[in-house]
Amino acid sequence: MAFNTLNYSLFLVAILMVTWSLARFQMLRLTILLLASYFFYMCSKPIYILLIMGSTCVDYFCGKYIYQSQSKGIRKFLLATSLFSNLGLLATFKYYDFFALSIQQLLHNVGWLPVESTIPLLQVMLPVGISFYTFQTMAYTIDIYRGNQVPIESPIKFALFVSFFPQLVAGPIVHARELVPQLEKAPQVTSKQVSDGVFLMMKGLIKKVAIADWLALNLVDRVYDNPDVFSSGEVMIALYAYSMQIYCDFSGYTDLAIGSGKMFGYELPENFNRPYMGTSVAKFWRRWHMTLSRWVREYIYFPLGGTHKGETRAYLNIMIALVVMGLWHGANWTFFWYGVIHGMVVGVNRYHNQKRKRLGLPNEFHGFALIWRIFLAFQFVTIARILFRAPSMENAWTITQSLFTWDWSFGHIHWKIWAVLFVSYAIHWSPKHFVSDARDRFSDLPAVVQGIILAVIGGWMVHLSNVQPVPFIYFQF
Structure with a gap:
């Protein structure tokens, strides 16, 4: 049930009506929210509900007994159980086939495996949201082990923390300390929260449907499907279009998630802070998918020593962190090399700053x-995304070669594409208060006027939408 569908809108309104009417009955309200979240997840592939429920049970009990145990050995065993179960899910459903095929190819190349022999593959569909909820629950048990978090006593509240449907599928990746205190008390949903939530959802839909999907349909997908028929200039514009497409697609999802949460009375963490305003690639990562960057810093980069174990170790830690972030996005050599080149450039940034x-x-x-500096960082991020968007290294190489045909004609670029790119980048690079001022002005409008605006934008989205809604890019991760 994608956020950019009528079904989700009807589902959200129905659950809001029920939970608002049960504001005085806290546990009943949370139970209904949990059941709604499980129903939402089962709309993808019902059998995979067992995975998220299993992960929830393992981490609930591991966290509880890590906190209670006085034995260092038992605490380590329980933490290892939590990490092994979550990483095992990722290894099985996300990475097994990739590594099996890579090893098979290597063995064929060196002659250690006959060409007619193959390594068995699982070939299973990737469970929606698995990269998000596993990272979220691992952070919970690690924080308890470190003494930074007390266990959540209520199984209902813990299960809802793991599976709260607005952020279940593609984040933000939430710490227990951010969401659980809000679950402990009955939320006082204000008219300001509701209007802010509606505004964020409208903004998210416009980003997704009017910009991201439109750019994909009219330029980006065409170039990546048939790069040989486009000039160097057209391929370069497609790269800029993809940078805007993926930003609007993912930040649009985040707006819809945070907006949905607000209407239930819950505040979810921000995930984007005008990423293309970063003055270096390192600062880009502090502005893009901020909750993932935070997770990698807290649970990989800092435990490895960060910058406190010498310069050589600092550069190695940077590389490991960025490669993990690359492979987190998908089991493909394109994502591995995407992480490597980002690690190299962030390392150069550090050397230059030092x-x-x-x-x-x-x-x-x-x-x-x-x-x-903003310009240079943006150029690197845009060109590096060839690896992010390309389905294979071969396609990435073809796209890269297409940049050097030295044909700078733009015959395939319709004026509407220029207009959408100009307006969307102008808004992105506008003063930060531009959007917040628009939100405040919307909140001050009478409810009737807000409803009219919502209806007009909804009609516009229906007009722009394809018959089959386009999935969000980050759903595949």
Whole structure:
């Protein structure tokens, strides 16, 4: 049940009506929210509900007994059980076939496996949201082990923390300390929260349908499907279009998730902060998918030593963290190399910053220097996304070669594509208060006017939508 469908809108309204009417009955309200979340998840593939329920049970009891146990050995065993069960799910459903095929190809190449022999594959559909809820529950047990979190006593509240449907499928990746305290008390849903939630959902739908899907249909997919028929200039514009497409697709989903949560009275963490305003690739990652970046910093980069075990180790830790972030997105060599090149450039960023620090030069920039650094970081992120978008290394290489045919004609670029790109990037690079001011003005409007605006935008979205709604990009992760 995708967020950009009428079914989701009807489902959301129905659950809102029920939970609002049960505001005084806290546990009943939470139970209904949990059942609704499980129903929402089962709309993808019902059998996979067993995976999320199993992960929930394992981490609930592991967290509980890690906290209660005084034995260091038992605590480590329970933590290992939690990590093994979650990583086992990922290894089985997301990574097994990739590594099996890679090993099979290697063995064929060196002659250790006959060409007619193959390694058995699972060939199962990737469970929706598995990369998100496994990371969320692993963080919970790790935090308890570290003494940074007390266990959640109520199984209902813990299960809802894992499976709350607005953020279940594609994040944000929420810490228990962010959501659980809100579940402990009956939320006081205000008219401001509802109007803000509606505004965010409208914004998310516009990003998804009017920008992301439209750019994909009219340019990006065509170029990646048949790069040989496009000029270098057209391929370059398609790369810029994809940067905007994936931003609007994923941040649009996040807007819909946070907006849905607000209407239930729950605040979910922000996941984007104008990422293409980053003055370096490292700062881009602090602005893009911020909850994943935070997770990798807290549970991989810092435990490895961060920057506190010497310069060589610091660069190695950066590379490991970025490769993990690359492979988190998918089991493909394109994502591996995507992480590698980001790790290399972030390492260069660090070396440059350390050198400036030794010379007594500031690392803060203003004026033209600031604009230039934003420009360079954006160019790298955009070109590196060839690996992110391409279905294979062969396709990525073909796209890269297409940039060097030195044909800079733009005959396939309709004026509407130029207009959508100009407006969307102009809004992205506008002052931060631009969108927040629009939200506040919307909240101040009478309910009738808000309803009219909502109806007009809804009609526009229906007009722009395909017969079959386009899935969100991050659903595949």
